[in-house]
Amino acid sequence: MSTHQPTPTILLPDLPPKTLVGIDLITFTSTPNFHGIRDLSPGWHFLYTGATETLSLRSGAWFYIGDITTAGKGSNDTALVPQGRNKNGTQAALGPEIYIWKWDANTESLVALDSESDSARQESMRYKANLGSVWQSGGLFKYRSRIAPSMLVKPATESEPDEKNEEDQPKPQIEARIQTEDDAQTEESGRRDWSGLTDRISPTLLSRVIGDPEIDVDGRPRWVLSSASTANRDADHIPGVDSPAEALHGPEMSEEPEREFGFIPVDLKRTWREGAVGRERTEAAKDRSWALGDLIDRYAGETSGGNQLLGELQFTFLMVLTMMNYSCLQQWKRLLELILTSRSAILDREAFMSEVLRTLSLQLQRCDDVDGGLFEIDGDEGGAFLRNLLMKLRQAVDDLVVDTGSEVKLELDKLEEWVKAEYDWELRRGAVVRRGMLQLEDGEQVEMDWDGNDEDDETGEYAPMIVDM
Numbered sequence: 001m002s003t004h005q006p007t008p009t010i011l012l013p014d015l016p017p018k019t020l021v022g023i024d025l026i027t028f029t030s031t032p033n034f035h036g037i038r039d040l041s042p043g044w045h046f047l048y049t050g051a052t053e054t055l056s057l058r059s060g061a062w063f064y065i066g067d068i069t070t071a072g073k074g075s076n077d078t079a080l081v082p083q084g085r086n087k088n089g090t091q092a093a094l095g096p097e098i099y100i101w102k103w104d105a106n107t108e109s110l111v112a113l114d115s116e117s118d119s120a121r122q123e124s125m126r127y128k129a130n131l132g133s134v135w136q137s138g139g140l141f142k143y144r145s146r147i148a149p150s151m152l153v154k155p156a157t158e159s160e161p162d163e164k165n166e167e168d169q170p171k172p173q174i175e176a177r178i179q180t181e182d183d184a185q186t187e188e189s190g191r192r193d194w195s196g197l198t199d200r201i202s203p204t205l206l207s208r209v210i211g212d213p214e215i216d217v218d219g220r221p222r223w224v225l226s227s228a229s230t231a232n233r234d235a236d237h238i239p240g241v242d243s244p245a246e247a248l249h250g251p252e253m254s255e256e257p258e259r260e261f262g263f264i265p266v267d268l269k270r271t272w273r274e275g276a277v278g279r280e281r282t283e284a285a286k287d288r289s290w291a292l293g294d295l296i297d298r299y300a301g302e303t304s305g306g307n308q309l310l311g312e313l314q315f316t317f318l319m320v321l322t323m324m325n326y327s328c329l330q331q332w333k334r335l336l337e338l339i340l341t342s343r344s345a346i347l348d349r350e351a352f353m354s355e356v357l358r359t360l361s362l363q364l365q366r367c368d369d370v371d372g373g374l375f376e377i378d379g380d381e382g383g384a385f386l387r388n389l390l391m392k393l394r395q396a397v398d399d400l401v402v403d404t405g406s407e408v409k410l411e412l413d414k415l416e417e418w419v420k421a422e423y424d425w426e427l428r429r430g431a432v433v434r435r436g437m438l439q440l441e442d443g444e445q446v447e448m449d450w451d452g453n454d455e456d457d458e459t460g461e462y463a464p465m466i467v468d469m
Contacts, residue, residue: 145190
C-alpha cells in the first residue's frame, strides 16, 4: 500500500460544490470531490471564498507556511504568535502544516477549529488521520500560483504516423514536453510574482491593519477579513447605524460586526508640520516629502517604517485584486498619491522610492486580473489618476536626478517602458500628441492634433496664481 508523506495542506471540509475558491493569484469553482489544497509553498497565502464569481460577499484569511517570524523584510517578528499547548501547559510540537478550515453554512465562510475545544482537537485528529485516503481519491487540489497553459489549451492527441522530428520522436510527445516546460516556467514565474507582491507583509502589519489573528487548534494564526471590511473614513455612515459594515451590507450579512481596518493615516490635505506657515506650508503642499517622512518615522518601531508603508501598499492592492474591497482601493490610491508626489524623497529616500516603483510595476502587471479592470471599478477610466501621478514623478526625476545610475531613475525607466507598451502612456509632458475629431459650432467635424498640455496641468506656465483684486 502506497503512503503519502504529508506536505503543507489546507483541508476544507463541508465546502459546497460550485463555491468560488481563490488562493493567491488564481480562482476556481469547487467540485463535489474537492476537499482542499496540497503542496502549499513556503510563505504567505491568502485563501478566500464567495458564493458566486460575481459581486457576492467574499471572506478570506491570510496564513503563513514556514517560520512566520521570518515573514517580511527587516525585523518583523515583533508580533508574537502563540503556539499550541498541551493540557499540561507544555508546548505542543507542531507536525506537518495541516490547516483545517470548515465551511460554516450560517455565515457562508470558512472557520478554523477552535483552539480551546477538546472536541475540535479530536475532530482535527480524525481529519488528519483520513488525509491519506482523501489524497488517494484525488480530493486535494495541487497548489498552483498561476493557471498553466495546459489547463487552458487542449493538448494535441493525434499526429501523422510518419511525422517525426529530428530526434525521431512522435509529434504529440514533443508537444507534451514543450507544454510541460511551459507549465513549469509559468509556475515559477507565478511564485516569483507572488513573492514580490507579498515580501513586505508581516505579522506586525496584518495585526495592525486587520486586528489580532485567530488561533486555530494547532496554535497557528490566521488573519480574517471580508469584502465588507472597511476603514471608518471610507464608510458611508447612516444615522442610527453604528457599524460601517452594517451600513454598507445590512445586519443580516454577518452575525459579528466587521473589524475596522487600522490603516496608516494618510492626510493629503495637510502635508506640513505643526506650526508651519507661509512658504513652508506652500512648499510642503507641493512636495509631500515631509508628510511621507513623518509617517515613516511614526511607524518605524523596531523595524523600518518604510516596510510598513510598502507592506500596506502590497496588502491593499491584493485585497482589491481578490476581494474587490473598496476601502483598500482608496487607501492604495492615497498611499500612491502621497509617495509619488514626494519630490525630495527621490534623493533622500532613494531605496524606498525605487522599491515602491518595483512593487507598482508588479501590481500593474496584474491589473487585468481585477474584475472589470482596476482602473474602471472606481470610475477612473483609462487610469488617468495613476498616469498623472507618474507624469509628475517623471518630471521630478528629470529635474532632480543627474546620476544615470540612480535606482529611482532605473526603476522609473522600466516602468515607463512598460506602461508605454501596455497602455500607450507617455509620461513626459509635451510628448503626448493625440488626434481626434473636433466638432465646430456650425456642425463641421475636423481632425485635430493636441499635446494635452492644457489638460490637468498645474505646473510651469499653467500653474495657478493668486492675485490681488
